[in-house]
Amino acid sequence: MSESALPRRTVIAGAAAAVVGWNTVDRAWAVETPATEAPTEAPADGAAADALAAPPRLDGTLVADGGTLARFGGDFGHLVTAAPRAVLRPGSVRDVATLVAFARRHRIPVAMNGQSGTGSAAELESHSSYGQAEVRGGVAIDARGLDRIIRITPGRAVVEAGVTWARLTDAALAQGWMPPCLTDYLHLSVGGTLSVGGIGGGVQRYGFQTDTVESVDVVTGTGELVTASAHENRELFEAVLGGGGQVGLIVRATLRLVRARERALVVNLYYDDLSAYLADQEKVMLERRFDLQVGDASLNAAGTGWRYKVEGVVHYDGTAAPDRAELVRGLRCVAADTTFVDQTAREYAYRVDAFADYLQAAGLWSQPKPWMSLFLPASTTETFMREASALLTQEDLGAGLLLFYPFRTDVFTRPMTVMPDEPVGFHFDLLCFPTPGADHAAALRRNRRLYDRAVQLGGKRYLIGAIPGLTRADWRRHYGSRWGRAVAAKHRFDPAGILTPGQGIHS
Structure with missing residues (x-):
């Protein structure tokens, strides 16, 4: 495997100060004060010096300035803050291995941080919504250093x-x-x-x-x-x-x-009846009528009920556009509201960017966001949705939306992505963008209530959501028969228990 050709160097910076090692007593990076100041933290010799572990040699940089630590202490959800003690900007894959080996010896927690987004470095952030990629008191690894x-x-x-x-x-x-x-x-x-x-x-x-x-x-x-x-x-x-x-x-x-494929024909089908929506979503999925298929639920314009949308996409090349009438044949949607949008495949892939730009311009992107993502068995989806829709308000959604669409559980082949125990499930994805001043504590209590009800109905969760108070018993129930496998893998591959503590799965 090829590695970065960057020169080998280690730069560990606090407030304009180099770090001389990891203090195994205080469990903090020991920094060397500038020459104009008294060396209050860097020990010269004796027992204090014995407590210092020299930092590993790296191709990239390890930084500990306050601004960087604060930025890596938050995430997209803005609900949890847990600052690391240092941030690794790797210059090679080898840096990650070197840092983790050092961290294992000294029991320092470590997590990789994706630093998602499109803006400047100051605007990038973990896209988790409840501190899953944060690493309080440990080392965050900036994934942007591995971007080839x-x-x-x-x-x-x-x-x-x-x-x-x-x-x-x-x-x-x-x-x-x-x-x-x-x-x-x-x-x-x-x-x-x-x-x-x-x-x-x-x-x-x-x-x-x-x-x-x-x-x-x-x-x-x-x-x-x-x-x-x-x-x-x-x-x-x-x-x-x-x-x-x-x-x-x-x-x-x-x-x-x-x-x-060159183009994407997007079909939008609208429903006022939940039962008809669920049946048609499952029907077109099993018939493989569309190449891509999502959907959402929203309060109607009068605020008196919910409206449901199927969004189906058929990809094609050149002028060989699909038969529009055939795509909607036999469905019970509100026919007068059906729309078709023909665009390039790339335009469809990037369709969310304009919405993200709007949210950022409106100041909503940086607000706390109590997202929650669930997977429900088809047999209990209608029950859950009726209960959830009676609970949710437009204030809960804010400028956000509720994604809501089906999947076949047999397409999931990785054991750790657990699914409901039925052939068909539905994704319930609550993507809230509340207005400033919203009661986020109440939203988290609502998420916990909905999660507990979903579990009663045979549902599972997606790991990025904001669900408070999860216990080891909750995680054991989530993984079910795969829990023993998850625990065994943790013990084998992370025996010191240092990796990604923000998920809280094995705490």
Whole structure:
């Protein structure tokens, strides 16, 4: 495996001060004060010096200035703050292994941080919503230091973990290929979404993004760099994909690609009747009527009830557009409201960018966001949705939305991405963008109430959501028969228990 050609160096900076080591007594980086000041922290000799562990030699940099630590102490959800003691900006994959090995020896927690977004460095952030990628008192690894697209060949891409799906999409399109399952918002890191699953409109055909992975390079909690696939180191492969960063940090991935099509015909179907909506969503999915299929629920204009939308996409080339009448045949939607939008495949892939720009301009992007993502068995989805819709208000959603669409559970092949125990499930994805001043504590209590009800009805959760008060018993119930497997993998690959503590799975 090729590595960065950057010169070997270690730069650890506090407020204009170099770090001389890790203080094993105080559990903090010991910094050397500037020459003009008295050396109040850096020990000269004796027992204090014995407490210092020299920092590892790195190709990149390890920084500990207050501004950087504060930025890595928050995330997209803005609900939890847990600042690290240092941030690694790796200059190579080897840096991650070196740092994790050092951290294991000194019991320093470590987490990879995807630093998603499109703006300046100050505007980038973890896209978790409840502190899952934060590492209080530990070391955060800035995934943007691993941002190389190593190669794209027919049907395959090899990328480092910090590459965004947007960069990969454009690079693949330039060669006539496309990732088979894309998240709705593309400016997320590959390593980040593979650590939790990675869901989007292609889920009915391809499963999660984790289901399109051929192999990964992983730094385990022991500091080993291991290549894992379905045929090599399979236990690690299955434990790390969708595993929430508990057994290893993904640093590189080999992903499947599919042939890109030129255009996307988007069909929007509207329903005022929940039962008809659920039946038609399942019908068109099982008939494979669309290449991509999502949907959402929203309060109607009068605020007196809910309206449901199927969004189906058919990709095609040239002038060979699909038959529009055939696409809506036999469905019970409100026919007069049906719309068709014909655009390029790339325009559809980037459709969320304009909405994100609006939210940022309105100041809502940086507000606390109590998101919650659930997977429900089809047999109880209507019950859950009727109860949830009676509870949710427009104030809960704010400028956000509620994604709501079906999937086949047999397309999910990675053991750590647990699903309801039925052939068909529905994704209930509450993406709130509340206005300033909203009661976020009440929203978190609502999330917990909805989560508990979903579990009663056979549902599961997605790892990025904001659900408070989860206990070990909750996690055991979540993983079900796979809990023992999750625990065994944690003990084997992260015996010191230092990786990604923000998830709270094994705490």
